[in-house]
């Protein structure tokens with residue numbers, strides 16, 4: 001999506017993927033800066049590690065406690081400085097609005113998953129003042145840790161936090177686990193504890209396959225559904241704007257993304 005966007009704007013830039021061992025992250029970031037890269041995206045497991053490695057942190061990285069986007073700035077002395085941003089958190093809200101028109105403020109939300117993605121989603125949803133946030137995770141202690149982090153970071157949040165499945169209906173169920181990525185993966189939701197007919201809308205951060213077991217079951221239960229492609233798009237679009245200072249050509253990026261992920265003929269599951 002980035003290369004398509006560069007081409008659409010006539011920029012002679014390239015977006016490339018590099019696999020970096022966590023032990024080499026600091027060196028890799030320094031090297032990219034020294035070579036005057038415009039910036040970087042970071043993914044698992046680098047997003048938390050990089051927090052300590054930036055010369056400066058944008059408010060977004062400070063607030064959401066993770067860096068997925070780096071911008072290199074060159075000073076008048078010719079030296080580059082790394083600035084860390086987070087574009088994941090706002091992408092969650094943008095995707096939910098765009099794909100499902102979910103009004104989050106005042107909503108009841110069941111969030112499954114308490115890894116990196118689950119943590120960011122939980123913090124962002126609390127910041128959006130959802131009314132109730134239920135956190136469910138295979139390893140319960142990680143969900144409890146996130147609830148504590150929210151209470152500490154947003155002491156005035158109106159969001160009522162609980163760990164475990166809700167007894168009543170919710171407006172939104174969100175999967176932030178990695179379950180669903182592999183073919184044959186079961187749904188991360190325990191339907192004996194929370195039947196899907198109690199949910200209005202179901203969002204799965206997984207976008208490939210386009211319809212996970214969770215989304216299939218949610219559709220069958222009459223829920224409105226969307227997969228995580230919109231999140232991927234919006235975190236990328238914001239990163240593009242940070243690097244280039246230009247508005248992201250969203251339609252071009254979406255088309256390129258759908259083509260890369262699903263191929264020409266596939267539907268996106270939206």
Ligand code: ATR
Nearest residue numbers: 044113114115116117118137138139142177178179
């Ligand atoms: P990410 O950055 O994508 O969130 P992660 O931090 O490794 O990746 O988190 C993976 C999430 O998927 C966690 O919530 C994990 O549950 P645990 O905290 O119990 O490990 C969840 N997950 C992964 N495999 C799972 C499985 N087989 N069943 C249930 N949850 C699973």
